[in-house]
Amino acid sequence: QTVVTQEPSFSVSPGGTVTLTCGLSSGSVSVDYYPSWYQQTPGQAPRTLIYSTNTRSSGVPDRISGSILGNKAALTITGAQADDESDYYCALYMGSGIWVFGGGTKLTVL
Amino acid sequence: QVQLVESGGGVVQPGGSLRLSCAASGFTFSTYNMHWVRQAPGKGLEWVAFIRNDGHDKYADSVKGRFSISRDNSKNTMYLQMNSLRAEDTAVYYCAKDNERFGVDYWGQGTLVAVSS
Numbered sequence: 001q002t003v004v005t006q007e008p009s010f011s012v013s014p015g016g017t018v019t020l021t022c023g024l025s026s027g028s029v030s031v032d033y034y035p036s037w038y039q040q041t042p043g044q045a046p047r048t049l050i051y052s053t054n055t056r057s058s059g060v061p062d063r064i065s066g067s068i069l070g071n072k073a074a075l076t077i078t079g080a081q082a083d084d085e086s087d088y089y090c091a092l093y094m095g096s097g098i099w100v101f102g103g104g105t106k107l108t109v110l
Numbered sequence: 111q112v113q114l115v116e117s118g119g120g121v122v123q124p125g126g127s128l129r130l131s132c133a134a135s136g137f138t139f140s141t142y143n144m145h146w147v148r149q150a151p152g153k154g155l156e157w158v159a160f161i162r163n164d165g166h167d168k169y170a171d172s173v174k175g176r177f178s179i180s181r182d183n184s185k186n187t188m189y190l191q192m193n194s195l196r197a198e199d200t201a202v203y204y205c206a207k208d209n210e211r212f213g214v215d216y217w218g219q220g221t222l223v224a225v226s227s
Contacts, residue, residue: 001171034212038155045204045220046147046155051213058215089155093212097160097168099145104154 002026004092006102012080012109020105021072022090028071033092035073037066040087040104049088050075077107085109112136112216114205119221122195130190130221132205140183143208146190148201149220158203159190173199195225 003025012018022035029035037050048057050066053073063078073092077084090102118130132144146158159179160168167179178191188205202220209215 036213038214040155045217047217048209048213048215051209051215052211055211057209087154091155091157091213097162097166098170099157099160101147101155101157 002094002100004090004100004102006088006090006105008103009106009108012077012084012107014080014082014109016080017076017078018080018107019069020075020077020088020090020107021069022074022092022102023072024092029068029073029092031068033073033094035066035068036091037073037075038089038091040089041085046089080109082109112207114207114216114218116203116205116218116221119203119223121224121226123227124196124225126195126225127191127193128195128223130192130203130205130223132188132190132218134186134188134205134207137207139181139186142210144181144188145206145208145214146179146188147204147206147214147217148199148223149204150198150201153201156201160208161188192223195223197225199223200225 005023031053038046040046054066087104089104113135115133143162161179176194181188204220205218206214207216
């Protein structure tokens, strides 16, 4: 059973930079997994931020970026703002029409 | 603009069945792949099922054999037939539009399914 791993929680100061990661319990994440990232605030539907590793979805500011760092996918937020405080989920495409989400990271801005 | 509206959620007893619908508008539904994603109370997102524009389907192991995804392109609607429901299927169910780049670009607001006796 493939497990997609994310930090359970992270904190960042207003104006600061934070990098959240998305890994695999076994193996490395590469562009071949087409990592995508989603933001969710309580009671709301998810919002797509990044797809295919580093492509921003429509309306996403360029202070939010995606990449591969080492053996993980990464989501970097620069100039953190109060409304960045959310849950962030990554998803990996496992092939053959199967996707797996990570457990999510709760980001606090304080 | 793209809109996805889920319906059909509710309370059902363990072992029961429910069919969710997702009405799509604002894009050419017949040409896009679609997904169902769920979120149990207080938990993270879980991918549930995928349907290609030609009807080819895939499922998460947790629902395989119990859930069935389908679509009616003439009605711009996707469905999720859920059978043999269990308490652990309790969740908000979201439909989502595939972006043809191995991700999702639009999400519905979700419909709550509660499995309880």
